[in-house]
Amino acid sequence: MAIHERLSGNEAIALCLKQINPDVMCAFPITPSTEIPQYFSNYVSDGLVDTEFVAVESEHSAMSGCIGAEAAGARCVTATSSCGLALMWEMLYVAASMRLPITLACVNRALSGPININNDHSDSMGARDSGWIQIYAENNQEAYDHMCCAMRIGENPEVMLPVMICQDGFITSHAIENIELLEDDVVKKYVGEYKPEQYLLKHENPVAAGPYDIQPYYMEHKYQQAVAMKQSYDVIRKVFKEFGEISGRSYDLIEEYRMEDAETAIVIIGSSAGTAKAAIDEMRSEGRKAGLVKIRVFRPFPAEDIAKALSGCKAVAVMDKADSFNAQTGPVYAETCAALFGKENAPKMINYIYGLGGRDVSTGTIKEVFAALDEIVTTGVTGETYRHIGVRGL
């Protein structure tokens, strides 16, 4: 029987981790993810989990500790945000290349500078090429559900990659919403035991991890990583489907919202999808054929799914909550365009950088974007593709 609760996104993640009962957690406080290790420490202190909690002295050490623990044969988790993720940067790549399925709860927050504690996606977008699977939540329910799926994905022998479960700082991490939880034993059974093939503490044989890997081998190892990421598409789909069977909530790499006959659409990640859905409902009631593609899984990038979903559209705006500072595009736009490149009848595409550092995103913001798309459809002129919205004076 599902449990009905009211929880913040951080509480939901902490509670899910309690149900999973990982062997080790290494974490360091940073707003807005701090609450996750904080709530979890209570479970540790109250003897409700078997987890060894390592209160490290930095995020760099948090990820290093996770690497050590996971390589030792333990299931290890961490949580961070913003500059904390940036400080982990070097080690994120090491974790992925060592094929350690660590789970990281990322509570998205703007990167410094200037320092800002509010939400955008610059932190995890910056880590997009680190070799981690990235799954983004629209709301607290999805944050919880994605965390339930993380280890089954990452630890799958076809994958063996670390997984980042992302949610929007404050917007979902601190806002309390109704949520449907699974029973502890259901989660435990679903997630299962971590049984790596090789690990440092294996009784049968010692193992060496993290070699100096020179020209004759490095490229083969990086290729294997690329193959694992490709293989993760099907594994993620399968895990989401199985999760649907135990929870009644089924997910896919992307979510299409009112796309069946959409002429204009936006592509978006995270909590703003909820705002966009409300705006689209209003526009639909006015007879406008507006739709939305929400990217749930950004790594691996669901290029085919996105191309298919957008194939019937005339104009599409890709929303980026992070800038690439390449003077051309944000990261999601660049990859979405690549997904559509060469496709017949591809829609006209524009990019919006939005919501940086917690800049408010309202239904009005979304409607402005659709108004611009309508103009492109009417005039046939795309104009400037690299646009910013919500900037004072623009």
Added chain:
Amino acid sequence: MAYNFKEAMEKPDRLASGHRLCAGCGAPIAIRGVLRALEPGDKAVIANATGCVEVSTFTYPYTAFMDSYIHSAFECAAATLSGVEAAYRSMKRQGKIADNYKFIAFGGDGGTYDIGFQSLSGAMERGHDLVYVCYDNEAYMNTGIQRASSTPKFADVTTAPAGKVIPGKQQRKKNLTEIIAAHNVAYVGQSTFIGNFSDLYEKSHKAIYTEGPAFLNIMAPCPRGWRYATEDMMKITKLAVDTCVWPLYEVEDGKWKLNYRPKKKLPVEEFLRLQGRFAHMFKPGNEWMIEETQAEVDRNWERLLAKCE
């Protein structure tokens, strides 16, 4: 347990021969010396900071280490091993593993005194049951003899060269052994290669078998960086001890103990003279550098003696 040189040396090596470290390098001697103190039945996980040892002992697909081994990056051997040790504690408690393990990290001075300093301090403070071993060769040797905080004053290194105006490194060596002792950890020892290696063996044994965090700082010369004849390595480490440049001492439960007092404290020139990195100090007109170094060594020695009383 009395130290027996023959028995110790007859133990199977846990760092195999065939690694790619230079002839006359102190690092593998330090590592073998430490690992020799492991009881035969005990398993170990070795963590290693990036550096000469890492690239020379574990070039894919070959490893020279007989025990489980992990390298992650330059600055985080201590944090990485913290994670391994935490995993061990957790899995042991849950009955997922049965073996007894010891945890030993090796890092050069760059990865320990400098870039890995925070990670080391954190691991020591958190109380993990592990040993961190610094093989101190007093510069960034793997990248080509650059200045570190462990480099002694006046040493000629590639980023603080002895030039026409500035005669080598201008700052004193950081005293890391004392800094770690100030963490009030279970055991801290400073050692090097001298005599029959009993000092290194006994300190390693204590470090490994004292519960809680332990730190060993081992002077491990580098023939390329220090510029000495490879066969002179143990002459140099002996002189480091006999000149009191590198005293042998330990701090156990907050109690400081001097392990070796030279019968005759030798002048510092004897240690400096065998090394090309100090050659400029012997040029006419540079006598003040040797005098200053001697004064510094004397001061540090007196301070240490006061602590050990």
